[in-house]
Amino acid sequence: MRSLRWAGLLALYVGAQAVGLALAQPFHSAGLSSTSNPQSPTAPLVFIAIIVIAPLFILFFSRRRGGIAGLRHLILIAIAGSLYFTLYASFGLLFPNLILPPPYGAELVIDLPLVLSAMVSAALYFALLVEPQWYIVDLAGFLAAGSLVALLGISFGILPAFILLGALMVYDAIAVYRTKHMVSLADVVTEMKLPILMVMPESAGYDYTKAPPLAVQRGQPVEERSAMFMGLGDVVIPGTLVVSAFIWLPSAPVLLGIGASLWVAIGALVGSLGGYGVLMRYVLRGNPQAGLPLLNGGAMVGYVITYLLVFHSFTLGFTGAL
Numbered sequence: 001m002r003s004l005r006w007a008g009l010l011a012l013y014v015g016a017q018a019v020g021l022a023l024a025q026p027f028h029s030a031g032l033s034s035t036s037n038p039q040s041p042t043a044p045l046v047f048i049a050i051i052v053i054a055p056l057f058i059l060f061f062s063r064r065r066g067g068i069a070g071l072r073h074l075i076l077i078a079i080a081g082s083l084y085f086t087l088y089a090s091f092g093l094l095f096p097n098l099i100l101p102p103p104y105g106a107e108l109v110i111d112l113p114l115v116l117s118a119m120v121s122a123a124l125y126f127a128l129l130v131e132p133q134w135y136i137v138d139l140a141g142f143l144a145a146g147s148l149v150a151l152l153g154i155s156f157g158i159l160p161a162f163i164l165l166g167a168l169m170v171y172d173a174i175a176v177y178r179t180k181h182m183v184s185l186a187d188v189v190t191e192m193k194l195p196i197l198m199v200m201p202e203s204a205g206y207d208y209t210k211a212p213p214l215a216v217q218r219g220q221p222v223e224e225r226s227a228m229f230m231g232l233g234d235v236v237i238p239g240t241l242v243v244s245a246f247i248w249l250p251s252a253p254v255l256l257g258i259g260a261s262l263w264v265a266i267g268a269l270v271g272s273l274g275g276y277g278v279l280m281r282y283v284l285r286g287n288p289q290a291g292l293p294l295l296n297g298g299a300m301v302g303y304v305i306t307y308l309l310v311f312h313s314f315t316l317g318f319t320g321a322l
Contacts, residue, residue, distance in 0.1 A: 005228040008200040020149025028154040039157040044164035072192040080125035086147035087117035132193035134208040141195035153243020158317040161244040165296040172292035190214040201227040234291035238272040238299040271302015
């Protein structure tokens, strides 16, 4: 059964990368990049600062009276709002035209992507608020991860993406093994039942709302734990390089009917999966592990190897052109 849990997390991981790749080009064409100059080496600095500060903010207010409840509502609203905008962009790809219901003379229009994105984000918000079961948390986290992978990938060129992954793999190692505040953050997030952690239970009937605190579960033998967890950032950050390679590298040459940029993106994904395999070996030993050093490191190694094989150049795409 333990193999099913890590395989379930693997399916969520790969699925989110696939969604990110599928959304990347339409998001790029729609101008949804969050930076004005994706090739600037300083482009990821603001995002890195947010990643560093946000956990400290959550931990600080979680220790105040009523802090957990207040933070939970605030973060759920932020997640629902983010899902609304990304789902609106995604549904716009499927339903690009406005619907004109009769009578046409009344000039009534229905923006179907707006309606659908509002309904889905509102439904997930209320489900997470009232009954945050593991499958609802995973669904919200999966949708958020796929969209974030695409948005970050189109926002950072190759060199900025490498800076982002390198800085956060160092930060994650420090936050887990030295200061350990990322471990405390996981405890708080689990208590709030937020889709910042992906949950893979031992059985489908697992009741996440009644799950013991993560600190208690860590004290149990691995085989007795009812679920495994993976941070949303462990899915999103390595995926940034996958999408960045797909968007910012040339599509030529075409090998076996697949463009060069997609080959390198696949190489980065395969590299991160190698890191995932090593990570799961450590996780199954029962101790908290920093995911980004292995996942980001694997993605970067996979990118470099595939880039050299495909383009036969040591520029690695850092200059924005071959």
